[in-house]
Structure formats: C-alpha cells, structure tokens
Amino acid sequence: xxxxxxxxxxxxxxxxxxxxxxxxxxxxxxxxxxxxxxxxxxxxxxxxxxxxxxxxxxxxxxxxxxxxxxxxxxxxxxxxxxxxxxxxxxxxxxxxxxxxxxxxxxxxxxxxxxxxxxxxxxxxxxxxxxxxxxxxxxxxxxxxxxxxxxxxxxxxxxxxxxxxxxxxxxxxxxxxxxxxxxxxxxxxxxxxxxxxxxxxxxxxxxxxxxxxxxxxxxxxxxxxxxxxxxxxxxxxxxxxxxxxxxxxxxxxxxxxxxxxxxxxxxxxxxxxxxxxxxxxxxxxxxxxxxxxxxxxxxxxxxxxxxxxxxxxxxxxxxxxxxxxxxxxxxxxxxxxxxxxxxxx
Amino acid sequence: xxxxxxxxxxxxxxxxxxxxxxxxxxxxxxxxxxxxxxxxxxxxxxxxxxxxxxxxxxxxxxxxxxxxxxxxxxxxxxxxxxxxxxxxxxxxxxxxxxxxxxxxxxxxxxxxxxxxxxxxxxxxxxxxxxxxxxxxxxxxxxxxxxxxxxxxxxxxxxxxxxxxxxxxxxxxxxxxxxxxxxxxxxxxxxxxxxxxxxxxxxxxxxxxxxxxxxxxxxxxxxxxxxxxxxxxxxxxxxxxxxxxxxxxxxxxxxxxxxxxxxxxxxxxxxxxxxxxxxxxxxxxxxxxxxxxxxxxxxxxxxxxxxxxxxxxxxxxxxxxxxxxxxxxxxxxxxxxxxxxxxx
Numbered sequence: 001x002x003x004x005x006x007x008x009x010x011x012x013x014x015x016x017x018x019x020x021x022x023x024x025x026x027x028x029x030x031x032x033x034x035x036x037x038x039x040x041x042x043x044x045x046x047x048x049x050x051x052x053x054x055x056x057x058x059x060x061x062x063x064x065x066x067x068x069x070x071x072x073x074x075x076x077x078x079x080x081x082x083x084x085x086x087x088x089x090x091x092x093x094x095x096x097x098x099x100x101x102x103x104x105x106x107x108x109x110x111x112x113x114x115x116x117x118x119x120x121x122x123x124x125x126x127x128x129x130x131x132x133x134x135x136x137x138x139x140x141x142x143x144x145x146x147x148x149x150x151x152x153x154x155x156x157x158x159x160x161x162x163x164x165x166x167x168x169x170x171x172x173x174x175x176x177x178x179x180x181x182x183x184x185x186x187x188x189x190x191x192x193x194x195x196x197x198x199x200x201x202x203x204x205x206x207x208x209x210x211x212x213x214x215x216x217x218x219x220x221x222x223x224x225x226x227x228x229x230x231x232x233x234x235x236x237x238x239x240x241x242x243x244x245x246x247x248x249x250x251x252x253x254x255x256x257x258x259x260x261x262x263x264x265x266x267x268x269x270x271x272x273x274x275x276x277x278x279x280x281x282x283x284x285x286x287x288x289x290x291x292x293x294x295x296x297x298x299x300x301x302x303x304x305x306x307x308x309x310x311x312x313x314x315x316x317x318x319x320x321x322x323x324x325x326x327x328x329x330x331x332x333x334x335x336x337x338x339x340x341x342x343x344x
Numbered sequence: 345x346x347x348x349x350x351x352x353x354x355x356x357x358x359x360x361x362x363x364x365x366x367x368x369x370x371x372x373x374x375x376x377x378x379x380x381x382x383x384x385x386x387x388x389x390x391x392x393x394x395x396x397x398x399x400x401x402x403x404x405x406x407x408x409x410x411x412x413x414x415x416x417x418x419x420x421x422x423x424x425x426x427x428x429x430x431x432x433x434x435x436x437x438x439x440x441x442x443x444x445x446x447x448x449x450x451x452x453x454x455x456x457x458x459x460x461x462x463x464x465x466x467x468x469x470x471x472x473x474x475x476x477x478x479x480x481x482x483x484x485x486x487x488x489x490x491x492x493x494x495x496x497x498x499x500x501x502x503x504x505x506x507x508x509x510x511x512x513x514x515x516x517x518x519x520x521x522x523x524x525x526x527x528x529x530x531x532x533x534x535x536x537x538x539x540x541x542x543x544x545x546x547x548x549x550x551x552x553x554x555x556x557x558x559x560x561x562x563x564x565x566x567x568x569x570x571x572x573x574x575x576x577x578x579x580x581x582x583x584x585x586x587x588x589x590x591x592x593x594x595x596x597x598x599x600x601x602x603x604x605x606x607x608x609x610x611x612x613x614x615x616x617x618x619x620x621x622x623x624x625x626x627x628x629x630x631x632x633x634x635x636x637x638x639x640x641x642x643x644x645x646x647x648x649x650x651x652x653x654x655x656x657x658x659x660x661x662x663x664x665x666x667x668x669x670x671x672x673x674x675x676x677x678x679x680x681x682x683x684x685x686x687x
Contacts, residue, residue: 086573089635092565092616093461094533172457172613174529174585182531189460 044072070105077102093196095184097161103183107150110143114290115249119151121297124243127158130197131300132235133204135245136223136328137212140254140273142166143288144247145185148204151295163196164204169270190234197238204245205231207321214259214271220251221332229321232303233311241300244324246331249293252342254278291342294335298327346370348510349447350406352543353550354379357404360551365398367391368407386426392433395441402443404550405430408484410449411513413602416476423480424487431491434498441498445549446488448504450535450561450617452481455609462618465504465557475605485557492555499555503545506537506561506617507610509641516641518601518611524572525595528581532614533565536637541630545622554625559617562634568611574638585612 005013027033051063081102090096111117125131135148142164149162165188171177186192188205196203206212207226215224235242256273264272278285303320310316346368358364358378366372367384384390386407395403407430409422427446434441453463454474460467468482485502492500509516518524537560545560572579583591588608595603603611623629632640 086570088570090533090565090567090570092533094531094565094567094614168458174527176529177457178529178531181533186461187458191464192461195462 074105093186094181096182100183111150115293117293119155119295122155124297130200130240132240133243133245134324137206137208139250144250160202162202162204193234194238197240207231210270217255223329226321226325229317232317232320235303236306236311237308239304241302243300244298244327246296246328248335249291252291253288296331353546356547391429395433399440401440404445406447408447410451420480424483427484444500446502448502450506451477451606454478455613455615457613464618477606501549502557504559505542508537510539519575523580524577525583526579526581527583527585527612530612531567531569535561535565535616536634537561538632538637558622559619561617562630564633566634566638571638574642
C-alpha cells in the first residue's frame with residue numbers, strides 16, 4: 001500500500017522507538033547495588049580519615065596512604081587483566097609482558113620494604129640489545145632471580161624484562177612452571193639461551209645452579225663451580241656481552257643448617273632443606289627472613305669481540321668463566337663490607 | 345585420498361604433473377578427473393607392484409596415522425609396516441622413484457616437562473619415555489632414513505606436520521568442550537598448523553627440491569587457557585599431573601573425548617617446534633599463525649554444515665537461509681523492536 005501521508009504528518013504521528021532490554025534475571029535492590037559499587041570508595045575514605053587522625057594523634061605516619069593506594073591500584077590492574085579474556089599475545093616462550101608487569105608491584109613491596117635492596121651499577125645493563133647477566137645463586141628458593149628482575153625493571157632508565165634460565169626440574173612442577181613460563185623464564189638449555197639472545201633479550205643465568213641454592217649456611221658467600229663454562233660459549237656464539245652480577249643478602253633468607261638427602265631423593269628434589277623454621281613451623285617456615293640485600297651489576301666483559309669459533313676453545317672458555325666468577329666473588333666481598341649488618 | 349589432506353594435495357598437484365595416481369583403502373572424498381584411483385592397502389606388497397608397473401617417479405606417502413580412533417596395534421601396522429611396504433616398493437632395482445615425500449608428525453617429539461622450549465629436527469630421541477605413537481613414528485622415520493641412505497638416487501623429504509585442529513581432530517574436539525578439563529597447575533604452549541598450510545607444505549616439497557627432515561608448524565604459540573577462551577569454553581584444572589593414564593580415563597568418562605597418550609602429554613607440557621630449517625630451505629613459512637588457526641576454528645564452530653546440496657539454486661537458498669538464521673540468532677540476545685509509527 002502506498003503511504004499517502006506527508007513526511008511532516010508522519011513525523012507528527014510517530015512515537016519514539018521502544019528499546020526492549022533482555023530480562024536481567026535476579027537483581028538486588030537499587031540501593032544495595034549502589035552501595036556495592038561505591039563500597040571501595042567509602043572504604044578508602046575511611047582509611048584516609050583514619051590515617052590523618054592517627055597522624056594527628058601520634059605525630060608520624062602510622063598508615064602510609066600511598067601504600068594503600070598502590071595496593072588498590074594493584075587490585076584494579078588485576079581486574080583489568082582478567083577482563084582481557086583471550087585478547088592477549090604471548091611470545092614463543094609463553095611470556096606475557098602485561099601480566100608480568102602487573103606483578104612487578106607485588107615484588108616491589110619485597111624489593112623496597114622487606115629486603116630494602118640497594119642496587120648499584122644498573123647503568124651497565126644495556127638499554128637495548130642482547131646481554132647475558134651472570135649471577136651468584138643462593139637461598140633455598142630462587143628469590144634472587146625475582147629481585148634481579150625487579151631491580152632491572154624498576155631502577156633502569158629503560159625498564160626491561162630479564163629472562164632468567166631455570167632448571168628444567170622446576171618446569172615440571174605444577175603452578176610454578178605455569179608462573180615461570182608466564183613471567184618470561186625458560187629452560188636452561190643452550191638452545192633456549194641462544195634463541196633468547198638472538199632476539200636481543202636480557203638473559204639471566206645462574207651457572208652454579210642447584211649447587212648454589214642448595215649449599216648450607218656455613219658455606220655462605222662461597223661460590224660453587226660455575227658449571228662447565230657453557231654460558232661463556234653461548235655468549236661468544238651469540239655475540240652477547242657478559243654482565244657479572246653480585247647479590248648479597250640472599251644467603252640469609254633461609255639459613256639452611258642441614259640437607260635431608262634421602263627425603264629429597266624420595267621426592268625427586270635436588271635437596272631438602274632444614275632451617276631453624278622449616279619444617280618445624282610448617283608453611284610459616286617458608287617465609288623468608290628480612291635480611292638486607294645489595295645487588296651490584298658489574299662492568300660488562302666483552303666476549304662478543306671474540307670470533308664465534310673461539311667458543312670451541314675450551315681453554316679460553318674456562319679462563320673467561322673463571323674471570324666472571326672472580327668478578328662476582330670480589331663483588332660479593334665488597335658488598336658484604338658495605339653492608340652494616342645482616343638485618344640492617 | 346579419503347581424508348581432506350590427501351584429497352587437497354591431489355587437487356593442488358593435478359595441474360602440475362603429467363600423470364597422477366592415487367590409492368587408498370577407502371573411497372576418495374572428491375572425484376578428480378585427472379587422477380586415476382585404485383583401492384590398495386599400503387600394508388600389502390601390492391603397492392610395490394603398482395609403483396614398478398606404473399613407472400612412478402614421485403611417491404607422496406601420506407598414509408601415516410597419528411590422530412586416529414583406531415587401536416594402537418592397527419596404527420602401528422599402518423605407520424610402520426605400511427611405510428616399510430611403500431619403501432620396499434620404491435627400492436626395487438627396477439623402480440624409477442626419484443622423489444619420496446613422507447608425512448610425519450610433531451608427535452614424534454613427544455612432550456615432557458624437561459624439554460627445551462623448541463624442538464629442532466635432530467632432537468628426537470628413543471631414550472625418553474615415549475608413547476606408542478611416538479615410538480611408531482620413530483620406527484617409521486628410522487626406516488625412511490635408512491632407505492634414504494641406501495638409495496642415493498632418490499631424494500627423500502620427511503615433513504613433520506604440526507598439530508591440526510580441523511573439525512574432526514581429537515584436539516579440536518577437546519578444545520571445543522564447554523568445560524575443558526586441564527592438568528592442574530599447567531598451562532602449556534600449543535603450536536598448531538592450518539590445514540591449508542599443511543597442504544601447501546606437502547605440495548611445495550613435491551614440486552621443489554628439498555631433501556631432508558622438516559618441521560612444519562605455524563608461527564607463534566597460544567596458551568592452552570587462551571585457546572579455550574577463544575573457543576568460548578572454560579578451563580577446569582582437575583586432571584592430576586603426572587598421571588596421564590588417570591587423566592585419560594577421567595576424560596573418557598566425564599567428557600567422552602578419547603585423548604590419546606601423546607596428546608595428553610602435549611596438553612600437560614606443550615610441544616613447540618623450531619621451523620627455521622623449513623624457512624631456510626623452502627623460503628616459505630606457514631601463512632597462518634597459531635592464533636589465526638584457533639580463531640578460524642572458533643568462527644567455524646558457529647557454522648552449520650549444509651548436507652549435499654543437489655541443484656545450485658537449492659544450495660544458494662540454503663546458504664541464504666542459514667545466514668538469515670544466524671543473523672536472527674545474533675540479534676536475538678538484544679532485541680531492538682522498532683514499533684511502526686503508523687498502522
């Protein structure tokens with residue numbers, strides 16, 4: 001049928017379009033929902049008022065409101081990350097930079113407040129391009145790796161992600177393997193190291209391996225053998241400078257007084273530590289002690305100037321490995337002198 | 345010929361070769377005018393006779409089962425004994441075979457927690473605890489490499505194809521579940537291969553001149569949890585790690601997906617291949633990344649399959665109706681009803 005009305009008439013007779021919403025199902029009342037939405041804000045207001053009151057009463061900061069805000073930011077970041085769904089990309093090693101950066105805040109608390117890490121020489125880490133960080137390894141759990149990662153990300157003028165190499169043993173552990181891969185770690189296989197360096201990444205390697213983390217408290221700050229120098233050969237082949245790193249403080253977080261080798265063997269672990277608190281206090285024994293840490297990045301050793309064939313020269317490789325080891329050991333002694341006390 | 349990969353390879357090869365001959369135990373899924381076809385079983389010596397009688401100069405051996413509902417025994421028969429027959433057929437003194445292309449699989453590497461992040465071609469090892477499929481593939485490739493050593497006049501290419509997720513693969517069925525049981529505490533990297541890229545790789549290896557073993561898999565990886573999210577499912581980390589047999593039993597009982605032993609390892613620990621040799625030799629990389637393969641599977645999940653449309657008009661009508669139904673279904677969630685202004 002042909003419409004006889006003019007556009008003007010049609011406009012006059014028209015009604016606004018009605019939008020049909022789908023049935024939302026069960027919902028709380030409007031007031032309660034509004035309260036739910038605003039609850040975080042009210043809580044923050046309360047905390048800020050409390051902190052101001054406490055400051056007036058006592059004269060110094062009891063609640064640091066900046067720290068509270070950092071925690072809230074952390075929660076919001078996690079919420080935003082959860083909203084990504086499948087819309088994120090990981091690199092070929094399974095590294096998710098966004099996710100890792102959201103966790104830097106949590107490690108910053110350990111870095112700044114718990115272990116009060118003092119970092120020197122971070123300017124030796126190149127802002128771009130490949131490099132191999134070689135560090136001493138200590139403490140029963142590899143907290144030193146996380147602190148070196150946090151140091152480079154937080155203190156360097158160009159925040160970079162350090163990709164640590166971990167023992168393949170840890171890649172077989174539930175949860176841990178997932179966390180390690182997601183935050184950019186990979187297996188300590190020469191092939192993996194080469195591949196990471198060829199992508200111009202910063203690679204962190206602990207040549208001592210589990211011999212370093214599993215040493216007892218009486219052997220603290222005495223470096224173990226630096227593997228078979230494989231890290232030097234890989235660095236020469238990939239043309240990456242070696243940056244020795246000395247970490248002081250990691251030895252005291254879990255003072256290991258004995259190693260129950262039969263138990264370790266039963267669970268397939270490299271060592272089973274006995275500390276004054278573990279396994280006596282159960283899970284509380286896993287809380288690391290608040291020792292004072294110092295991390296020093298040393299001047300790079302330019303092994304990239306050697307031709308790639310030099311990597312097959314075992315003499316040269318072992319000599320360079322020893323040189324790196326000496327630099328790390330000397331750095332440990334220097335930093336131990338600079339530290340006023342174990343927990344100060 | 346009776347599976348999509350073989351049929352597509354034949355279709356793509358047909359214009360490039362003077363004479364094409366296919367054989368399979370089942371009927372081919374698509375009729376190809378320029379191809380002769382015969383029912384023959386690689387497990388019998390008849391295949392050798394065929395090769396010699398027809399004076400075949402290039403053999404593309406795709407009858408290697410990896411993802412198959414058959415029993416382990418019959419997979420072994422097809423993969424190892426079948427390949428042995430094909431090789432025997434090709435190595436007769438009167439044979440004129442100059443090129444042999446053998447399909448293999450990423451499953452040859454197995455998957456373990458302690459593996460390096462990338463498997464290159466020389467990292468296969470018989471020492472590791474291997475599943476039956478991995479062992480069969482290792483046996484098969486050992487036979488092939490022995491053949492290559494003895495017959496220097498024949499160029500042999502082994503194509504280790506990555507895991508594919510077309511509709512009928514176990515991995516695709518697993519990932520398409522609404523609630524996907526995964527191994528508790530593990531989120532492995534998956535590397536996939538698009539069907540088109542698998543075909544392209546085999547066609548290129550036939551037409552080109554690339555002897556050797558090659559890994560063929562897509563660029564990049566997706567995490568298992570990411571793949572499940574792309575498919576619109578929800579991961580349920582309930583399977584016990586390091587008890588693959590228990591996990592397989594559980595999956596068979598709970599979600600009715602029979603995940604093979606090698607695939608259970610892949611779902612637990614992930615498997616990623618290094619394809620740099622393929623790139624260097626072929627000058628070509630698979631066109632679809634792992635993410636794109638997954639996206640393709642996810643978008644294909646919503647499509648309905650239209651069964652055998654006879655006349656073209658009928659087909660177009662069906663497609664139109666399907667599109668309309670889909671459009672309606674899409675709008676159904678959030679209905680916007682515009683009332684007519686005039687009655």
